[in-house]
Amino acid sequence: MDTRTNILKTALELYNSQGVNAITSRHIAAKMGISPGNLHYHFRQTDEIISTLYESLATDFDRLMSELESVSPATLDTLRDFSIRSLELAYKYRFIFLHFVEITLRIPSIRKDYYALTRRRTTEFFTIFRQLKADGVFRDDLPESIWEALVTQIFIVGDFWLSNNELTGRLRGGNAIKHYSKIIAGMFYPYLTPAAQLRITE
Amino acid sequence: MDTRTNILKTALELYNSQGVNAITSRHIAAKMGISPGNLHYHFRQTDEIISTLYESLATDFDRLMSELESVSPATLDTLRDFSIRSLELAYKYRFIFLHFVEITLRIPSIRKDYYALTRRRTTEFFTIFRQLKADGVFRDDLPESIWEALVTQIFIVGDFWLSNNELTGRLRGGNAIKHYSKIIAGMFYPYLTPAAQLRITE
DNA sequence: TTATATTTAGAACAAATGTACTAATTTATT
């Protein structure tokens, strides 16, 4: 593996396990057995490592969203599949979510990028909701503001389930993903029509 | 005001506005116009400042919970009132929520304390839910697992609405509280009985 | 007033950190 890729891989491991503020460029170099000089030859500034990792996450997430958009018509299964894949992706880059505010304070461009991503996700969710309402999966007797609130909830839970896990249960890997998948599935349940609810519980 | 109190007040201001990692004991001392030596006479370790501020938050929150428990029978208004007060309290100590994972990595005892608090809050919520179901406010046709999921949702949104705000809208003060109060109110809406829903929208 | 305790300022230290610089070494190109 080339050094640059190896730096990114090692940095991701260390950031994920010890947090973005506890790890310095020297730690990464030491873990790899290379010199600090070498590391800074590949990344002049340490922040570039974080930016690059964030870009990987954003790219992977964009791909996930494209897949979601391409499925037509979307079903509840599509949505569930998407949420599980999202959780898996977030887990892979979990240090970003665990230290999101920290990171955006350190690298403001990440905040701007994330904000743009959020806006795209919002319209995407509304499209899917509209379709699922038409298909009799989601209730259509709820005021519009309730759906808006739901989208914000989804973003908060989607971005901070890892932090919640860190503060409370501290589940790892598959266990964490399984647990929070259920939370998210449960989150949608009251928005389903009685028919769709039945289809799930049986 | 005595110096110790003043240190806490200044620290809270600085942490809230610039983040817990950007602010050092020297910044706090400089802002107050006192020497670093003086600051460290009152707080031998900088972390003690953070711990003390966390304890203030926990104490205030405990008081809020006691008030909630004392109201009997609890109504939907009780719940709404409680959530608004919670948001106000969180806003006052927002640096803790914006840097929660960071802080618990730095001061592990805070995580333990928070975990205990969460467990108490959980049982409290279930008590209230049970009562509101009996009173015909909350639906009683939802599986138990859905209510469990709701409690986790409440914790995640309650703890990280400030982070979400920081990443997206960046509303300040009353505007932020007003906005996220609505989100939380909307969060409960699908769990209400049709009768209770009507009572709200009219 | 005198003695004692508390509070404060300011200097000092060690450790850590980001990053730049230089020289050596390895790899690629001709």
Next chain:
DNA sequence: AATAAATTAGTACATTTGTTCTAAATATAA
């Protein structure tokens, strides 16, 4: 094989940070 380009190691430097220490100043008590 000779030359040029790239990668790498190791050192060095300025800054920052948490914390300690000492002495001065201030407040309190007798």
